[in-house]
Amino acid sequence: MRITLHGATREVTGSCYLVESGKTKILVDCGMFQGSSFAKAKNFEPFGFDPKTLNAVFLTHAHLDHTGRLPLLVKQGFRGAIYGTPPTMRITQLILEDAETVMEDEYRRSFMPKLYDKADIEKTVGFFKPIDDSGALCLRELDIQFHNAGHIMGSAFLRIEEKNGRTVVFSGDLGNANTPILKPKDKLPACDALFIETTYGNRIHEDESTRVQRLRQAVIDTIKRKGVLLIPTFAVERTQELLYELNNMAENKTIPYVDMFLDSPLADRVDKTFDMFPHYYSKKALKQVLRGDSFFDFPGLKITKTKDESKTINESRKPKVIIAG
Ligand SMILES: [Zn+2]
CATH class of the missing domain: 3.60.15.10 (Ribonuclease Z/Hydroxyacylglutathione hydrolase-like)
Structure with missing residues:
Protein backbone atom coordinates (compact mmCIF):
# COMPACT_ATOMS: atom_id res chain seq x y z
CA MET A 1 0.00 0.00 0.00
CA ILE A 196 -4.96 11.56 12.62
CA GLU A 197 -6.30 15.10 12.49
CA THR A 198 -4.86 17.57 15.00
CA THR A 199 -6.96 20.70 14.46
CA TYR A 200 -7.47 21.21 18.21
CA GLY A 201 -4.37 19.26 19.16
CA ASN A 202 -2.95 22.18 21.13
CA ARG A 203 -5.82 22.90 23.48
CA ILE A 204 -8.00 21.26 26.10
CA HIS A 205 -11.73 21.75 25.62
CA GLU A 206 -13.83 22.74 28.61
CA ASP A 207 -16.29 20.08 29.79
CA GLU A 208 -19.88 19.95 28.63
CA SER A 209 -21.52 21.41 31.76
CA THR A 210 -19.13 24.41 31.84
CA ARG A 211 -19.86 25.04 28.19
CA VAL A 212 -23.63 24.96 28.70
CA GLN A 213 -23.41 27.13 31.83
CA ARG A 214 -21.37 29.80 29.99
CA LEU A 215 -23.88 29.88 27.15
CA ARG A 216 -26.80 30.19 29.59
CA GLN A 217 -25.06 33.05 31.42
CA ALA A 218 -24.36 34.87 28.15
CA VAL A 219 -28.05 34.67 27.21
CA ILE A 220 -29.17 35.89 30.65
CA ASP A 221 -26.65 38.79 30.64
CA THR A 222 -27.81 39.83 27.15
CA ILE A 223 -31.45 39.94 28.22
CA LYS A 224 -30.54 41.98 31.34
CA ARG A 225 -28.58 44.49 29.26
CA LYS A 226 -31.32 44.55 26.61
CA GLY A 227 -28.59 43.74 24.12
CA VAL A 228 -27.87 41.40 21.24
CA LEU A 229 -26.00 38.13 21.54
CA LEU A 230 -24.52 37.41 18.11
CA ILE A 231 -23.15 33.88 17.73
CA PRO A 232 -21.26 33.29 14.46
CA THR A 233 -21.18 29.56 13.93
CA PHE A 234 -20.60 26.77 11.43
CA ALA A 235 -23.84 25.71 9.73
CA VAL A 236 -23.21 22.01 10.19
CA GLU A 237 -23.19 20.52 13.69
CA ARG A 238 -22.21 23.59 15.77
CA THR A 239 -25.51 25.26 14.89
CA GLN A 240 -27.49 22.12 15.69
CA GLU A 241 -25.60 21.67 18.99
CA LEU A 242 -26.34 25.28 19.94
CA LEU A 243 -30.02 24.87 19.07
CA TYR A 244 -30.11 21.66 21.08
CA GLU A 245 -28.82 23.45 24.20
CA LEU A 246 -30.99 26.56 23.65
CA ASN A 247 -34.02 24.32 23.09
CA ASN A 248 -33.40 22.64 26.46
CA MET A 249 -32.92 26.00 28.19
CA ALA A 250 -36.04 27.53 26.66
CA GLU A 251 -38.23 24.50 27.31
CA ASN A 252 -36.96 23.91 30.85
CA LYS A 253 -37.27 27.66 31.45
CA THR A 254 -33.70 28.03 32.75
CA ILE A 255 -33.53 31.21 30.66
CA PRO A 256 -36.27 33.86 30.32
CA TYR A 257 -38.13 34.11 27.01
CA VAL A 258 -36.04 35.85 24.34
CA ASP A 259 -36.32 36.15 20.56
CA MET A 260 -33.76 33.94 18.84
CA PHE A 261 -33.00 34.06 15.14
CA LEU A 262 -31.31 31.37 13.11
CA ASP A 263 -29.98 33.41 10.19
CA SER A 264 -28.43 30.72 8.00
CA PRO A 265 -30.33 29.08 5.14
CA LEU A 266 -27.76 26.27 4.97
CA ALA A 267 -28.15 25.52 8.69
CA ASP A 268 -31.91 25.37 8.24
CA ARG A 269 -31.53 22.81 5.45
CA VAL A 270 -29.08 20.81 7.56
CA ASP A 271 -31.54 20.83 10.50
CA LYS A 272 -34.03 19.07 8.24
CA THR A 273 -31.37 16.48 7.34
CA PHE A 274 -30.86 15.75 11.05
CA ASP A 275 -34.56 14.97 11.28
CA MET A 276 -34.15 12.42 8.46
CA PHE A 277 -31.54 10.34 10.31
CA PRO A 278 -32.64 9.91 13.95
CA HIS A 279 -30.80 6.57 14.23
CA TYR A 280 -27.53 8.57 14.26
CA TYR A 281 -28.63 10.31 17.49
CA SER A 282 -27.30 9.49 20.95
CA LYS A 283 -29.69 7.60 23.26
CA LYS A 284 -30.45 10.80 25.17
CA ALA A 285 -31.17 12.85 22.06
CA LEU A 286 -33.25 10.06 20.50
CA LYS A 287 -35.40 9.77 23.64
CA GLN A 288 -36.11 13.48 23.39
CA VAL A 289 -37.06 13.24 19.72
CA LEU A 290 -39.33 10.25 20.36
CA ARG A 291 -41.10 12.31 23.05
CA GLY A 292 -41.95 14.72 20.25
CA ASP A 293 -39.42 17.41 21.23
CA SER A 294 -37.74 18.75 18.08
CA PHE A 295 -34.47 20.54 18.89
CA PHE A 296 -35.11 22.96 16.07
CA ASP A 297 -38.47 24.23 17.24
CA PHE A 298 -38.92 25.98 20.58
CA PRO A 299 -40.49 29.14 22.02
CA GLY A 300 -38.75 32.23 20.70
CA LEU A 301 -36.91 30.60 17.76
CA LYS A 302 -37.41 32.12 14.33
CA ILE A 303 -35.68 30.83 11.21
CA THR A 304 -34.99 33.29 8.42
CA LYS A 305 -35.05 31.84 4.92
CA THR A 306 -34.54 34.85 2.66
CA LYS A 307 -32.35 37.96 2.55
CA ASP A 308 -35.40 40.14 3.24
CA GLU A 309 -36.31 38.07 6.27
CA SER A 310 -32.72 38.48 7.50
CA LYS A 311 -33.02 42.26 7.21
CA THR A 312 -36.11 42.28 9.44
CA ILE A 313 -33.95 41.02 12.35
CA ASN A 314 -32.62 44.61 12.57
CA GLU A 315 -36.07 46.01 13.10
CA SER A 316 -36.73 44.41 16.45
CA ARG A 317 -35.45 46.59 19.31
CA LYS A 318 -35.93 43.87 21.91
CA PRO A 319 -33.03 41.84 23.30
CA LYS A 320 -32.26 38.94 21.00
CA VAL A 321 -29.96 36.06 20.16
CA ILE A 322 -28.76 35.76 16.56
CA ILE A 323 -27.10 32.59 15.31
CA ALA A 324 -25.53 33.33 11.93
CA GLY A 325 -23.49 31.37 9.41
ZN1 LIG B 1 -14.96 18.58 9.92
Whole structure:
Protein backbone atom coordinates (compact mmCIF):
# COMPACT_ATOMS: atom_id res chain seq x y z
CA MET A 1 0.00 0.00 0.00
CA ARG A 2 1.28 3.42 -0.91
CA ILE A 3 -0.15 6.58 0.64
CA THR A 4 0.46 10.15 -0.54
CA LEU A 5 -0.83 13.27 1.18
CA HIS A 6 -2.26 15.93 -1.13
CA GLY A 7 -3.69 18.36 1.39
CA ALA A 8 -4.12 19.19 5.09
CA THR A 9 -0.41 18.89 5.66
CA ARG A 10 1.10 21.74 7.72
CA GLU A 11 -2.41 23.23 7.60
CA VAL A 12 -5.87 22.07 8.58
CA THR A 13 -7.84 22.33 5.33
CA GLY A 14 -7.81 20.58 1.95
CA SER A 15 -7.85 16.98 3.28
CA CYS A 16 -6.95 14.55 0.52
CA TYR A 17 -5.11 11.22 0.70
CA LEU A 18 -4.23 9.09 -2.28
CA VAL A 19 -4.15 5.37 -1.42
CA GLU A 20 -2.70 2.97 -3.99
CA SER A 21 -2.65 -0.80 -3.81
CA GLY A 22 -1.65 -2.74 -6.89
CA LYS A 23 -3.70 -1.23 -9.71
CA THR A 24 -6.32 0.18 -7.33
CA LYS A 25 -6.27 3.90 -6.67
CA ILE A 26 -8.62 5.61 -4.27
CA LEU A 27 -8.89 8.96 -2.53
CA VAL A 28 -9.88 9.51 1.06
CA ASP A 29 -11.57 12.94 1.03
CA CYS A 30 -11.12 15.68 -1.56
CA GLY A 31 -11.33 18.88 0.43
CA MET A 32 -11.16 22.55 -0.39
CA PHE A 33 -8.32 24.73 0.86
CA GLN A 34 -9.93 27.47 2.90
CA GLY A 35 -8.35 30.68 4.02
CA SER A 36 -8.65 34.41 3.62
CA SER A 37 -10.74 34.21 0.48
CA PHE A 38 -13.27 31.51 -0.24
CA ALA A 39 -11.60 29.78 -3.13
CA LYS A 40 -7.99 30.69 -2.75
CA ALA A 41 -5.47 30.15 -5.50
CA LYS A 42 -4.30 26.80 -4.18
CA ASN A 43 -7.64 25.24 -5.12
CA PHE A 44 -6.93 26.04 -8.78
CA GLU A 45 -3.63 24.21 -8.81
CA PRO A 46 -3.69 20.83 -10.58
CA PHE A 47 -4.20 17.72 -8.47
CA GLY A 48 -1.01 15.80 -7.83
CA PHE A 49 -2.55 12.78 -9.62
CA ASP A 50 -4.71 12.12 -12.66
CA PRO A 51 -8.40 12.14 -11.60
CA LYS A 52 -9.24 9.86 -14.56
CA THR A 53 -7.15 7.03 -13.07
CA LEU A 54 -8.94 6.92 -9.70
CA ASN A 55 -11.36 4.06 -8.94
CA ALA A 56 -13.29 5.68 -6.09
CA VAL A 57 -13.40 8.39 -3.43
CA PHE A 58 -14.27 7.66 0.19
CA LEU A 59 -15.55 10.54 2.29
CA THR A 60 -15.01 10.76 6.04
CA HIS A 61 -17.62 13.54 6.39
CA ALA A 62 -19.38 16.38 4.61
CA HIS A 63 -17.43 19.49 5.69
CA LEU A 64 -16.15 21.57 2.79
CA ASP A 65 -12.49 21.13 3.72
CA HIS A 66 -13.04 17.38 3.13
CA THR A 67 -15.39 17.50 0.10
CA GLY A 68 -15.06 20.92 -1.56
CA ARG A 69 -12.96 19.88 -4.57
CA LEU A 70 -15.09 16.86 -5.59
CA PRO A 71 -16.79 18.76 -8.46
CA LEU A 72 -13.34 19.77 -9.69
CA LEU A 73 -12.30 16.13 -9.70
CA VAL A 74 -15.35 15.24 -11.82
CA LYS A 75 -14.70 18.22 -14.08
CA GLN A 76 -11.25 16.78 -14.72
CA GLY A 77 -12.46 13.33 -15.72
CA PHE A 78 -13.09 11.33 -12.53
CA ARG A 79 -15.82 8.74 -13.21
CA GLY A 80 -15.69 6.39 -10.20
CA ALA A 81 -18.02 6.10 -7.24
CA ILE A 82 -18.02 8.55 -4.33
CA TYR A 83 -18.81 6.64 -1.14
CA GLY A 84 -19.97 7.95 2.22
CA THR A 85 -22.62 7.38 4.87
CA PRO A 86 -26.18 8.40 3.85
CA PRO A 87 -26.13 11.64 5.94
CA THR A 88 -22.68 12.51 4.55
CA MET A 89 -23.97 12.18 0.99
CA ARG A 90 -26.98 14.37 1.73
CA ILE A 91 -25.10 17.07 3.66
CA THR A 92 -22.23 17.12 1.12
CA GLN A 93 -24.70 18.04 -1.60
CA LEU A 94 -26.09 20.89 0.54
CA ILE A 95 -22.61 22.16 1.38
CA LEU A 96 -21.41 22.10 -2.24
CA GLU A 97 -24.52 23.94 -3.39
CA ASP A 98 -24.04 26.54 -0.66
CA ALA A 99 -20.35 26.96 -1.60
CA GLU A 100 -21.36 27.52 -5.22
CA THR A 101 -23.73 30.29 -4.15
CA VAL A 102 -20.92 32.00 -2.24
CA MET A 103 -18.54 31.62 -5.22
CA GLU A 104 -21.15 33.12 -7.52
CA ASP A 105 -21.51 36.03 -5.12
CA GLU A 106 -17.73 36.57 -4.98
CA TYR A 107 -17.61 36.41 -8.77
CA ARG A 108 -20.30 39.09 -9.12
CA ARG A 109 -18.66 41.34 -6.56
CA SER A 110 -14.98 40.99 -7.43
CA PHE A 111 -14.71 38.78 -10.54
CA MET A 112 -13.05 36.09 -8.49
CA PRO A 113 -13.09 33.03 -10.79
CA LYS A 114 -15.39 30.19 -9.79
CA LEU A 115 -13.94 26.74 -9.16
CA TYR A 116 -17.04 25.07 -10.61
CA ASP A 117 -20.69 25.72 -11.32
CA LYS A 118 -24.09 24.19 -10.57
CA ALA A 119 -23.88 21.71 -13.48
CA ASP A 120 -20.57 20.32 -12.15
CA ILE A 121 -22.17 19.75 -8.74
CA GLU A 122 -25.14 18.01 -10.30
CA LYS A 123 -22.82 15.70 -12.21
CA THR A 124 -20.81 15.01 -9.05
CA VAL A 125 -23.92 14.10 -7.04
CA GLY A 126 -24.66 11.52 -9.76
CA PHE A 127 -21.57 9.59 -8.58
CA PHE A 128 -22.64 9.54 -4.91
CA LYS A 129 -23.12 6.04 -3.47
CA PRO A 130 -24.35 5.91 0.12
CA ILE A 131 -22.94 2.90 1.97
CA ASP A 132 -25.26 0.47 3.75
CA ASP A 133 -25.71 0.03 7.51
CA SER A 134 -22.89 -2.52 7.81
CA GLY A 135 -20.44 0.27 6.95
CA ALA A 136 -18.29 -2.33 5.18
CA LEU A 137 -17.21 -2.29 1.57
CA CYS A 138 -14.83 -4.27 -0.58
CA LEU A 139 -13.07 -2.65 -3.52
CA ARG A 140 -10.75 -5.09 -5.30
CA GLU A 141 -7.87 -5.79 -2.88
CA LEU A 142 -9.07 -3.26 -0.30
CA ASP A 143 -11.53 -3.85 2.54
CA ILE A 144 -12.92 -0.57 3.80
CA GLN A 145 -14.81 -0.17 7.06
CA PHE A 146 -16.58 3.02 8.16
CA HIS A 147 -16.64 3.69 11.93
CA ASN A 148 -18.55 6.43 13.74
CA ALA A 149 -16.29 9.47 14.33
CA GLY A 150 -18.81 11.48 16.39
CA HIS A 151 -17.75 14.73 14.71
CA ILE A 152 -20.79 15.77 12.61
CA MET A 153 -23.91 13.93 11.46
CA GLY A 154 -22.75 10.91 9.40
CA SER A 155 -19.03 11.46 10.09
CA ALA A 156 -16.78 8.42 9.95
CA PHE A 157 -13.22 7.34 10.37
CA LEU A 158 -12.04 4.75 7.88
CA ARG A 159 -10.14 1.53 8.38
CA ILE A 160 -8.63 0.30 5.15
CA GLU A 161 -7.17 -3.18 5.01
CA GLU A 162 -5.16 -4.46 2.11
CA LYS A 163 -5.72 -8.19 1.51
CA ASN A 164 -2.61 -9.97 2.80
CA GLY A 165 -1.15 -6.57 3.62
CA ARG A 166 -1.24 -3.67 6.02
CA THR A 167 -4.11 -1.91 7.74
CA VAL A 168 -4.37 1.83 8.01
CA VAL A 169 -6.86 4.16 9.71
CA PHE A 170 -7.75 7.68 8.53
CA SER A 171 -9.35 9.57 11.39
CA GLY A 172 -11.10 12.29 9.38
CA ASP A 173 -12.21 14.85 11.97
CA LEU A 174 -13.05 13.45 15.38
CA GLY A 175 -15.84 14.50 17.73
CA ASN A 176 -15.29 15.82 21.21
CA ALA A 177 -16.32 13.66 24.17
CA ASN A 178 -19.96 14.12 25.29
CA THR A 179 -21.24 15.91 22.23
CA PRO A 180 -24.94 16.56 22.82
CA ILE A 181 -26.68 15.06 19.79
CA LEU A 182 -24.53 12.33 18.28
CA LYS A 183 -23.46 8.91 19.49
CA PRO A 184 -19.97 8.82 20.99
CA LYS A 185 -17.22 7.90 18.56
CA ASP A 186 -16.21 4.25 18.08
CA LYS A 187 -13.04 2.88 19.61
CA LEU A 188 -9.97 2.78 17.41
CA PRO A 189 -9.61 -0.70 15.89
CA ALA A 190 -6.27 -2.45 15.46
CA CYS A 191 -4.15 -0.96 12.68
CA ASP A 192 -0.56 -0.70 11.46
CA ALA A 193 -0.67 3.04 10.82
CA LEU A 194 -2.91 5.92 11.84
CA PHE A 195 -3.36 9.25 10.07
CA ILE A 196 -4.96 11.56 12.62
CA GLU A 197 -6.30 15.10 12.49
CA THR A 198 -4.86 17.57 15.00
CA THR A 199 -6.96 20.70 14.46
CA TYR A 200 -7.47 21.21 18.21
CA GLY A 201 -4.37 19.26 19.16
CA ASN A 202 -2.95 22.18 21.13
CA ARG A 203 -5.82 22.90 23.48
CA ILE A 204 -8.00 21.26 26.10
CA HIS A 205 -11.73 21.75 25.62
CA GLU A 206 -13.83 22.74 28.61
CA ASP A 207 -16.29 20.08 29.79
CA GLU A 208 -19.88 19.95 28.63
CA SER A 209 -21.52 21.41 31.76
CA THR A 210 -19.13 24.41 31.84
CA ARG A 211 -19.86 25.04 28.19
CA VAL A 212 -23.63 24.96 28.70
CA GLN A 213 -23.41 27.13 31.83
CA ARG A 214 -21.37 29.80 29.99
CA LEU A 215 -23.88 29.88 27.15
CA ARG A 216 -26.80 30.19 29.59
CA GLN A 217 -25.06 33.05 31.42
CA ALA A 218 -24.36 34.87 28.15
CA VAL A 219 -28.05 34.67 27.21
CA ILE A 220 -29.17 35.89 30.65
CA ASP A 221 -26.65 38.79 30.64
CA THR A 222 -27.81 39.83 27.15
CA ILE A 223 -31.45 39.94 28.22
CA LYS A 224 -30.54 41.98 31.34
CA ARG A 225 -28.58 44.49 29.26
CA LYS A 226 -31.32 44.55 26.61
CA GLY A 227 -28.59 43.74 24.12
CA VAL A 228 -27.87 41.40 21.24
CA LEU A 229 -26.00 38.13 21.54
CA LEU A 230 -24.52 37.41 18.11
CA ILE A 231 -23.15 33.88 17.73
CA PRO A 232 -21.26 33.29 14.46
CA THR A 233 -21.18 29.56 13.93
CA PHE A 234 -20.60 26.77 11.43
CA ALA A 235 -23.84 25.71 9.73
CA VAL A 236 -23.21 22.01 10.19
CA GLU A 237 -23.19 20.52 13.69
CA ARG A 238 -22.21 23.59 15.77
CA THR A 239 -25.51 25.26 14.89
CA GLN A 240 -27.49 22.12 15.69
CA GLU A 241 -25.60 21.67 18.99
CA LEU A 242 -26.34 25.28 19.94
CA LEU A 243 -30.02 24.87 19.07
CA TYR A 244 -30.11 21.66 21.08
CA GLU A 245 -28.82 23.45 24.20
CA LEU A 246 -30.99 26.56 23.65
CA ASN A 247 -34.02 24.32 23.09
CA ASN A 248 -33.40 22.64 26.46
CA MET A 249 -32.92 26.00 28.19
CA ALA A 250 -36.04 27.53 26.66
CA GLU A 251 -38.23 24.50 27.31
CA ASN A 252 -36.96 23.91 30.85
CA LYS A 253 -37.27 27.66 31.45
CA THR A 254 -33.70 28.03 32.75
CA ILE A 255 -33.53 31.21 30.66
CA PRO A 256 -36.27 33.86 30.32
CA TYR A 257 -38.13 34.11 27.01
CA VAL A 258 -36.04 35.85 24.34
CA ASP A 259 -36.32 36.15 20.56
CA MET A 260 -33.76 33.94 18.84
CA PHE A 261 -33.00 34.06 15.14
CA LEU A 262 -31.31 31.37 13.11
CA ASP A 263 -29.98 33.41 10.19
CA SER A 264 -28.43 30.72 8.00
CA PRO A 265 -30.33 29.08 5.14
CA LEU A 266 -27.76 26.27 4.97
CA ALA A 267 -28.15 25.52 8.69
CA ASP A 268 -31.91 25.37 8.24
CA ARG A 269 -31.53 22.81 5.45
CA VAL A 270 -29.08 20.81 7.56
CA ASP A 271 -31.54 20.83 10.50
CA LYS A 272 -34.03 19.07 8.24
CA THR A 273 -31.37 16.48 7.34
CA PHE A 274 -30.86 15.75 11.05
CA ASP A 275 -34.56 14.97 11.28
CA MET A 276 -34.15 12.42 8.46
CA PHE A 277 -31.54 10.34 10.31
CA PRO A 278 -32.64 9.91 13.95
CA HIS A 279 -30.80 6.57 14.23
CA TYR A 280 -27.53 8.57 14.26
CA TYR A 281 -28.63 10.31 17.49
CA SER A 282 -27.30 9.49 20.95
CA LYS A 283 -29.69 7.60 23.26
CA LYS A 284 -30.45 10.80 25.17
CA ALA A 285 -31.17 12.85 22.06
CA LEU A 286 -33.25 10.06 20.50
CA LYS A 287 -35.40 9.77 23.64
CA GLN A 288 -36.11 13.48 23.39
CA VAL A 289 -37.06 13.24 19.72
CA LEU A 290 -39.33 10.25 20.36
CA ARG A 291 -41.10 12.31 23.05
CA GLY A 292 -41.95 14.72 20.25
CA ASP A 293 -39.42 17.41 21.23
CA SER A 294 -37.74 18.75 18.08
CA PHE A 295 -34.47 20.54 18.89
CA PHE A 296 -35.11 22.96 16.07
CA ASP A 297 -38.47 24.23 17.24
CA PHE A 298 -38.92 25.98 20.58
CA PRO A 299 -40.49 29.14 22.02
CA GLY A 300 -38.75 32.23 20.70
CA LEU A 301 -36.91 30.60 17.76
CA LYS A 302 -37.41 32.12 14.33
CA ILE A 303 -35.68 30.83 11.21
CA THR A 304 -34.99 33.29 8.42
CA LYS A 305 -35.05 31.84 4.92
CA THR A 306 -34.54 34.85 2.66
CA LYS A 307 -32.35 37.96 2.55
CA ASP A 308 -35.40 40.14 3.24
CA GLU A 309 -36.31 38.07 6.27
CA SER A 310 -32.72 38.48 7.50
CA LYS A 311 -33.02 42.26 7.21
CA THR A 312 -36.11 42.28 9.44
CA ILE A 313 -33.95 41.02 12.35
CA ASN A 314 -32.62 44.61 12.57
CA GLU A 315 -36.07 46.01 13.10
CA SER A 316 -36.73 44.41 16.45
CA ARG A 317 -35.45 46.59 19.31
CA LYS A 318 -35.93 43.87 21.91
CA PRO A 319 -33.03 41.84 23.30
CA LYS A 320 -32.26 38.94 21.00
CA VAL A 321 -29.96 36.06 20.16
CA ILE A 322 -28.76 35.76 16.56
CA ILE A 323 -27.10 32.59 15.31
CA ALA A 324 -25.53 33.33 11.93
CA GLY A 325 -23.49 31.37 9.41
ZN1 LIG B 1 -14.96 18.58 9.92
